[in-house]
Amino acid sequence: MSQIQLSHGGGGEETNRLIREMFYAHFANDILLAAEDAAVLSVAKNIAFSTDCFTVSPIFFAGGNIGKLAIAGTVNDLSMMGAKPLYLSAGFIIEEGFETAKLEQIVVSMAQELKVSGAKIVCGDTKVVPRGSADQIFITTSGIGGILKPGISANRLNEGDVLILSGDIGRHGAAVLMQREGLGVRGNIQSDCASLWPAVEALLRYDISVSAMRDATRGGLSAVSNEWARQSAVCLELEESAICIDDAVQGICELFGFDALDFANEGTFLIAVKAKDAQRALECLRGVEVSKNAAVIGRITRKKEGRVILHSAHGSSRYLEPPKGELLPRIC
Amino acid sequence: MSRLELKELYAGFRDAGVIKALSKQISKEAERLCEPLCIMEVCGGHTHTIMKYGLKQLLPQSIEFVHGPGCPVCIMPKERIDQAIALSGMKNLILVTLGDMLYVPGSLSTLAKERAQGCDVRALYSPMDALAIALQNPDKTVVYFAIGFETTTPMTAALLQQAQEKGIKNLLFHINHVLVPPAVDAIMQDGEARVNAFIAPSHVSVISGAKIYRGICENYATPVVVSGFEPVDVMQSIAMIVRQKNEQRCELEIEYSRCVTMEGNLKAQEMIEKYMKPRENFRWRGVGDIPFSALELKVEFEGYDAEKIFASQLPSQEIDDHKLCICAKILKGLANPEECSVFGTACTPNQPLGSCMVSSEGSCNAYYRYAQV
Numbered sequence: 001m002s003q004i005q006l007s008h009g010g011g012g013e014e015t016n017r018l019i020r021e022m023f024y025a026h027f028a029n030d031i032l033l034a035a036e037d038a039a040v041l042s043v044a045k046n047i048a049f050s051t052d053c054f055t056v057s058p059i060f061f062a063g064g065n066i067g068k069l070a071i072a073g074t075v076n077d078l079s080m081m082g083a084k085p086l087y088l089s090a091g092f093i094i095e096e097g098f099e100t101a102k103l104e105q106i107v108v109s110m111a112q113e114l115k116v117s118g119a120k121i122v123c124g125d126t127k128v129v130p131r132g133s134a135d136q137i138f139i140t141t142s143g144i145g146g147i148l149k150p151g152i153s154a155n156r157l158n159e160g161d162v163l164i165l166s167g168d169i170g171r172h173g174a175a176v177l178m179q180r181e182g183l184g185v186r187g188n189i190q191s192d193c194a195s196l197w198p199a200v201e202a203l204l205r206y207d208i209s210v211s212a213m214r215d216a217t218r219g220g221l222s223a224v225s226n227e228w229a230r231q232s233a234v235c236l237e238l239e240e241s242a243i244c245i246d247d248a249v250q251g252i253c254e255l256f257g258f259d260a261l262d263f264a265n266e267g268t269f270l271i272a273v274k275a276k277d278a279q280r281a282l283e284c285l286r287g288v289e290v291s292k293n294a295a296v297i298g299r300i301t302r303k304k305e306g307r308v309i310l311h312s313a314h315g316s317s318r319y320l321e322p323p324k325g326e327l328l329p330r331i332c
Numbered sequence: 333m334s335r336l337e338l339k340e341l342y343a344g345f346r347d348a349g350v351i352k353a354l355s356k357q358i359s360k361e362a363e364r365l366c367e368p369l370c371i372m373e374v375c376g377g378h379t380h381t382i383m384k385y386g387l388k389q390l391l392p393q394s395i396e397f398v399h400g401p402g403c404p405v406c407i408m409p410k411e412r413i414d415q416a417i418a419l420s421g422m423k424n425l426i427l428v429t430l431g432d433m434l435y436v437p438g439s440l441s442t443l444a445k446e447r448a449q450g451c452d453v454r455a456l457y458s459p460m461d462a463l464a465i466a467l468q469n470p471d472k473t474v475v476y477f478a479i480g481f482e483t484t485t486p487m488t489a490a491l492l493q494q495a496q497e498k499g500i501k502n503l504l505f506h507i508n509h510v511l512v513p514p515a516v517d518a519i520m521q522d523g524e525a526r527v528n529a530f531i532a533p534s535h536v537s538v539i540s541g542a543k544i545y546r547g548i549c550e551n552y553a554t555p556v557v558v559s560g561f562e563p564v565d566v567m568q569s570i571a572m573i574v575r576q577k578n579e580q581r582c583e584l585e586i587e588y589s590r591c592v593t594m595e596g597n598l599k600a601q602e603m604i605e606k607y608m609k610p611r612e613n614f615r616w617r618g619v620g621d622i623p624f625s626a627l628e629l630k631v632e633f634e635g636y637d638a639e640k641i642f643a644s645q646l647p648s649q650e651i652d653d654h655k656l657c658i659c660a661k662i663l664k665g666l667a668n669p670e671e672c673s674v675f676g677t678a679c680t681p682n683q684p685l686g687s688c689m690v691s692s693e694g695s696c697n698a699y700y701r702y703a704q705v
């Protein structure tokens with residue numbers, strides 16, 4: 001079988017073979033292999049539950065692919081709530097004629113990415129649609145995680161909290177854009193696509209008093225900081241010079257008039273911690289590969305509720321607005 | 333051979349220390365000004381820099397900015413957008429243009445809305461991409477809706493030259509290229525404007541040479557400084573203007589000497605002259621009719637001119653702006669975006685009422701995106 005046929009989604013023998021040889025082979029675990037109508041789970045009392053759809057184009061990009069993204073995406077959503085990612089479901093919508101080898105490559109990266117957090121895929125579904133009804137492959141993942149530290153919430157930011165960014169920004173957006181638009185810019189931009197659980201786990205292990213965490217996905221740092229300012233009715237004051245942007249990403253922005261603050265990230269998150277814990281949090285984060293470039297980028301004040309203020313190194317300040325509408329469709 | 337790193341092109345021109353030093357120098361020298369300075373930055377790119385880097389906060393009260401007509405998207409009257417929309421609705425036709433044009437409201441719709449309805453409208457990163465689209469779609473007509481000032485005009489001319497050389501017959505042009513000096517003249521002759529100095533765009537001058545501003549400098553007895561787009565460039569240009577004023581000089585100076593000369597790029601100028609000629613009249617949004625302020629294809633290239641070929645099918649009725657929109661006053665430097673009653677409420681980048689809010693170089697958009705604290 002070199003291409004996915006409509007029959008692979010028909011529920012018959014071909015479907016079974018695909019499930020066995022592809023999904024069971026790579027995602028194997030007791031719950032999945034029990035092959036019941038629904039996965040039977042025993043979980044703690046407080047769980048977090050999240051779902052996300054992935055339609056990124058191109059499906060393979062520098063630094064990852066749609067599969068890695070689909071795992072990291074849901075794992076990160078759970079992690080941001082202080083929940084250890086446990087069980088995931090995976091739904092695949094595949095266009096007829098999609099190369100089986102590509103599907104395998106995607107599934108293999110999913111399995112690898114699961115290892116980072118230890119989460120398992122325990123149920124799933126596959127549909128094949130006629131050519132032209134979908135663009136190659138779409139993936140949906142949902143997941144639940146056990147909450148290790150309750151009360152982490154974007155609605156509970158406090159004046160005085162320190163804002164830490166886990167790394168440099170804009171690489172996912174820039175990598176996908178460069179590849180998709182065939183921009184003909186040579187440069188080595190890798191998406192930051194990664195599971196953030198190891199970084200979150202370190203913060204929780206050292207009992208850092210985290211007020212909130214959020215990964216800066218679509219809309220980038222501009223979107224996240226504005227969401228926080230609004231949700232908690234506080235002011236986020238950021239120091240522009242502390243926000244790290246890779247030279248190549250900045251280059252793309254210069255050439256095409258984008259702002260890296262608006263670019264999507266898939267492995268970078270913003271953390272608000274109590275000021276007393278800021279230094280320890282930084283040390284914790286820097287000890288983990290995925291957040292080794294963590295830096296303090298600002299603080300929470302009451303200067304202007306619901307707004308984000310960006311201070312420049314040369315002494316001026318302006319409001320940072322959320323990015324406008326259709327920046328880059330199908331980025332994740 | 334060493335490759336020029338993009339970073340080298342801007343890094344030094346954003347240096348916080350240099351910006352602060354210039355700010356100090358300007359404040360000190362501005363104390364000797366005998367009248368307040370009202371500087372028009374002709375180009376939207378400069379408006380963008382001033383707002384993004386918060387430069388107003390670094391300058392004394394005696395220095396004020398007026399945001400001129402210099403954004404090719406902002407000055408596009410609705411009837412020309414309507415023409416683009418009419419073209420996009422034609423059978424077997426692909427309309428290609430530069431990004432921001434998609435969101436500029438015409439009288440009833442935008443190109444983006446038409447695209448959502450199924451019209452084939454495509455945004456280009458580079459005009460040259462139009463060539464590939466024409467080649468890939470031999471059974472369709474591709475119309476390039478060309479916009480921009482002197483800077484982008486040579487690209488359009490080069491595109492036409494390529495199409496000619498390669499014998500590509502299915503690529504047509506709807507030309508909306510406009511010229512900076514006639515627009516500045518129109519504003520200054522209006523009499524209401526309070527402008528007493530100009531910052532002129534370097535990218536226009538890279539092509540046309542700084543010489544095109546000589547007339548402005550002489551006719552209105554104002555300093556004109558041709559400036560780059562980085563914050564250090566703009567601050568340096570302001571320092572040069574202040575110095576001119578204090579020394580009672582009114583000269584044309586070049587701040588951006590890394591690329592601009594008095595004569596400009598003669599090759600590019602020849603290229604434009606080969607294919608285009610001044611239009612008798614062009615209606616600028618906000619400013620109104622300005623004779624010889626835009627370009628059109630020469631008669632011998634009529635075969636490529638979508639405006640001529642589809643003349644009978646294109647709407648030509650002039651349409652005024654939304655009655656609450658004060659873009660016209662802003663473009664003339666008579667008002668600031670914040671004075672508009674719908675700024676940031678009924679008119680935002682997501683739902684623009686006027687074109688100054690659409691383009692990233694429009695004044696209203698810059699004020700909205702980079703609201704000063």
Ligand code: SF4
Nearest residue numbers: 657658672679686696
């Ligand atoms: S805010 Fe909108 S309506 Fe008001 S002048 Fe600007 S573009 Fe026109």
